[in-house]
Amino acid sequence: MTKITRKPTEPEEPLCCCEFVNHEGERSHMAACFCDCQHLDQACDRWLKGESQKEGALLHLVAVVQDRLRVPWPYGARRADLSVIPPLVLLPVLLHLAALHVLLGVLVMIGLPVLVLWYYYATHRRKGRTLFFLSLVLFSLGYMYYLFLTEVVPRGGVGLLQLCTVTVGVVFTLFFLTLTKRDPGCLGPHPADTQTSVTNHGDPPELACAPRNGESPAEQLYMAHSKSAKSNWCQTCRIVQPPRAGHCQICGFCVRRLDHHCVWINSCVGQANHRCFLLTLLLFLLTSVYGISLVLRSVCPKQNMLIALLYCPGVYTQHSTALCFTCSWYCSIVTGGLLHLLIVHLFNVSYNVTVREARQALRQKLGQRHLWGLITDSGIYSRGFLRNWTEFLTMSSSTEIPSFYLTDLV
Structure with a gap:
């Protein structure tokens, strides 16, 4: 390895809490937010004159x-994402609106999932990064727990042990959600190489096929897979991706054993957080089902839980009971969607297939009728049910990769 020495640059002055670097790479201040509004003036001028806007002007x-x-923040102002606000306003308004009448409840319970799915496909098609879904998940969990404490517990019938069980379930769900968002398994330089100023990690994949003297076993293994390295070369991260790794266009980095990008946690699911992701889903489902049973038992004590969810006479006589019934329906819809997601992931793990690999198989075999056939055919890494689960439960969560995988061009 050759080391290239460069003249150290003088450190820049750190940003204060109200300063930031704008999208053009220039240093700016929050007080100058209304300065240099040429694009806004042109857009308003064209709107007042009745002229059509230029292509891409509104997006810019x-x-x-x-x-x-x-928002003021130490060492530089942070960008405020407006996609966090709609769930905080729409969810309470729609749930209280649905509690006014049974027909309004039916319309809201149909329209709300349709609205969320429409926004999901709109942002997924543009590969946009949004906090709308994470805000909806966190606020739904917090708001349902708040209504449970203020509307269900005062009615009686909920003991201290049951209240503690729901509270522990909510706390552990948030705890494992935090672990899931910590690191999906991002690929980066080897720690030993980051200590040098600029290091040449080797030739690019197009030049790495010629044999060299004094090769280590790791380098020989790399040379043996040089053809696959050419196809796994990431132009954005400038590294050769290990097997089953992938580059996320939304997050902007490569992830080990990339499964998929989950909009509900606003992060990728990869090798380092896949187990925590499944555990978060499982804890949320268990807590949600237990909470729904307690709510329906309090609202309709004389009926079975499944029957009470479909038919509960007199529940709309009081706004409080109608709100609890509406929230139980909302939680049931969310629970059904997450249960489907959990079942798909458990099936994928059983065949050692990621969501990304199943989608690639789907694109290649559009004429395949059975979805499970697509998953099993794409499971080239499958070693049997028990070995697949053993490998999944014991796989390393380390994000370090050997230095010979890194081919940084200088």
């Missing part, structure tokens, strides 16, 4: 506004 204006909306 929205990007500038989002870039200037900042």
Whole structure:
């Protein structure tokens, strides 16, 4: 390895709490948010004159506004994401509206999932990064727990042990959600190489096929797989991806054993957090089902839980009972969606297949009728049910990769 020495650059002055670097790479201040509004003036002028806007002008204006909306933060102002706000407003309003009448409840319970799915496909198609879904998940969990404490517990019938069980379930769900978002298994330089100033990790994949003298076993293994290394070369991260790794276009980095990008946690699911992701789903489902049973037992004490969810006479006579019944329906819809997600992931793990690999198989075999057939055919890493689960439960969560996988071009 050759080391290239460069003249050290003088350190820049650190940012204060109200300063930030804008999208053009220039240093700016929050007090100057209304300065240099040429694009806004042109857009308003064209709107007042009745003229059509230029192509891409509105998107550029929205990007500038989002870039200037900042919150004071130590060592630089942070960008305020407006996608966090809609769930905080829409969810309480729609749930209280659904509690007014049974027909309104039916319309809201149908319209709310449709609205969320429409926004999901709209942002997923543009590969956009949004906090809307994470905000919806966290606020739904917190708001349902708040209504449980203020509407269900005062009615009686909920003992201290049951209250503690629900509370522990909520706390552990948030705890494992935090672990899931910590690191999906991002690929980066080897720690030993980051101590040098600039290090040449080797030739690019196009030049790495010629044999060299004094090769280590790791380098020989790399040379043996040089053909696959050419196809696994990531132009963005400038590294050769290990087997089953992938580059996330939304997050902007490569992840070991990339499963998929989950909008509900606003992060990727990879080798380092896949187990925590499944555990978070399982804890949420158990807590949700137990909470729904307690709510329905309090609202409709004389009926079975499944029957009470479909038919509960007199529940709309009081706004409080109607709100609890509506929230139980909302939680049931969310629980059904997450249960489907958990079942798909458990099936994928059983065949040692990631969601990304199943989608690639689906694109290659569009004429396949059976979805499970697509998953089993794409399971080239499958070693049997028990060995697949053993490998999944014992796989390392380390994000370090050997230095010979890194082929940084200098």
